[in-house]
Structures are given as C-alpha cells and as structure tokens.
Amino acid sequence: MNVPRLASGMKLKKKLTLTALAVLLLSPAACMRVENGTLFVSEAQRPEGWPKITPVGEVELKERPAFRLAVAEASSGSGGEGRLFGTLFRHIQDRDIPMTAPVTMTRSPQGQMESMGFLYENLEVGSVGDAGGAEVQDRPSATVVSTGLRGGYSASSYAKGLARLQSFLAERTALEPMGEPIYMGYNSPFVPGFLKYAELQIEVEPRVQSEQPAR
Numbered sequence: 647m648n649v650p651r652l653a654s655g656m657k658l659k660k661k662l663t664l665t666a667l668a669v670l671l672l673s674p675a676a677c678m679r680v681e682n683g684t685l686f687v688s689e690a691q692r693p694e695g696w697p698k699i700t701p702v703g704e705v706e707l708k709e710r711p712a713f714r715l716a717v718a719e720a721s722s723g724s725g726g727e728g729r730l731f732g733t734l735f736r737h738i739q740d741r742d743i744p745m746t747a748p749v750t751m752t753r754s755p756q757g758q759m760e761s762m763g764f765l766y767e768n769l770e771v772g773s774v775g776d777a778g779g780a781e782v783q784d785r786p787s788a789t790v791v792s793t794g795l796r797g798g799y800s801a802s803s804y805a806k807g808l809a810r811l812q813s814f815l816a817e818r819t820a821l822e823p824m825g826e827p828i829y830m831g832y833n834s835p836f837v838p839g840f841l842k843y844a845e846l847q848i849e850v851e852p853r854v855q856s857e858q859p860a861r
Contacts, residue, residue, distance in 0.1 A: 676837070684794060687837050690747040694768045699832070700794040700845055705814040707821075710847070712787045714771065715750065715763040716780040727751075730762040733779045738764055740778060743771060748830035748845065757801030788824075790847040791815060798839035799831045807846030815848070822853040 676689045682698045695711040718733040720726065731749075738745060743766060750763035763783075766772060774782045793810045797803050808827055815823055825848075833842045 684843070685841075686843055687833055687841055688747075689832075689834055689837070690745050691767070692748075693746055693765050699843065700792040702794040702796045702843070705791060705793045705810060707789065707791055707850070710788050710790050712769060712785060714766040714769050714774070714782065714784050716766070716772075716777065716782050717750075717761055717763040718780045719761045720759050727759050727762070730759065734762060734764045737778045737780045741772065743767075747832045749832075751799065751829040751831060752826055753801060753804050753829065757804065788849040789851070790849050791821070791823075792845050792847045795844045795846060796840070796842070798842055799829070799844060803844065804829050804846065807844075811846060811848050815850070820853055821850040824849040824851055 676687055678685065678687050680686065682701055684699060684701045686699060693713050697708050697710065700706050716734055716737050718730045720730060746765045746767060752760045754760055769784065772782055774784055791811055791814060793807050795803050795807050815821055827846055827848050830845045830847065832844060
C-alpha cells in the first residue's frame, strides 16, 4: 500500500469537503450538483427555458432563448466590476426582482470590463428602457457556440475561452460569428475561484455562400 499517496488523497478529499461546506454556509441558496457531466455550484435560478451548462473545456452549439436583462456600462475612471455589480444589485433590489444566474459580462480586446448584465426571470418581468443607472434590454433568441470555463472571472479566463471558440469556428466555415462574445458567470464571490463556473458564448448564423458565376 502506498501510504503517502493515500494520505495525500485523504487530505485532498477533506479539503474539498470543507470547501463545499464553506460554500453552503456562506451562500445559503447554494447547492453542489453535477450537470451535463460538470461539477456545478448552483446559487440562483436561471431564466425560463435556459439551457444546461456547457461542460468545462468543451465547445458545443446550442440554442439560447430570448431574455430580458438590465445592463450597466463601464465608464472611464469608474470603479470597474464592483461598481457595475453594485449598480445592478441596487436596480433589482429596489424593484424586488429576484437574482438569477448567469451574470453577463463583456470585455474589450485588451481585457477591460465594458459592461455587466443581470438577467430577469422572463420577458414579462419589468419593462425595457432606462432604469436606475441601468438600461433594461430584450435580447432575441440565438444559436450560439459555447465553451465551459472553470476558475475566477478574469481577463485570462476570457482570453482562454475566446481562443477555444475561435479555433472551433476556424474549422467550421459554415458558421458565421455575429457580434461580440458574451462572458457568463454563474457564481457569486462566496464561491472559491477554483470552483467558479462560467461560459463564453458567441452568436452564430449559417454563412451565406456566394454563388459561383455560370460558365
């Protein structure tokens, strides 16, 4: 019997167990489960019709339903991610709107946070337009390529996911990417970085093939 290896395995198991307990204590709504083959800390409900998460490290094509969200935009000299989160949290708190997951984030090519969005439960909650430092928008349903990411919500995580999606799309010329990538974080600050889960998505449409001139 390899005693050192066994001891090491027991320590790791104990660490994961204590971490899981800490998550559940700090975030009472949290529950740990396996979804689509991926260990996932669920802390909030998702919008109606939202698809299952994409496995970590994989890329898949899936349908994303139409949704409503409140968006806060970053401005020069602002407090960045913390200010955006605070603006959106006050927005839903003042209107008694339940928190859902994921939270959307967009970044510049240099990795700077540009916007953050809180999704509503469905298209019947609230109304579109300017509201308390945020803008409520409706987004149409779309086909997306999505990749699952594990770790903190950093610029490096975003870059890793983007490279994976670009590589996937480079091999599938029948798909045309549309718009900017959207980073979707599913966990709160209470969840340790190594357990956090996110998706990076790019909307796609079938590429229109140009007609060849008749000979």
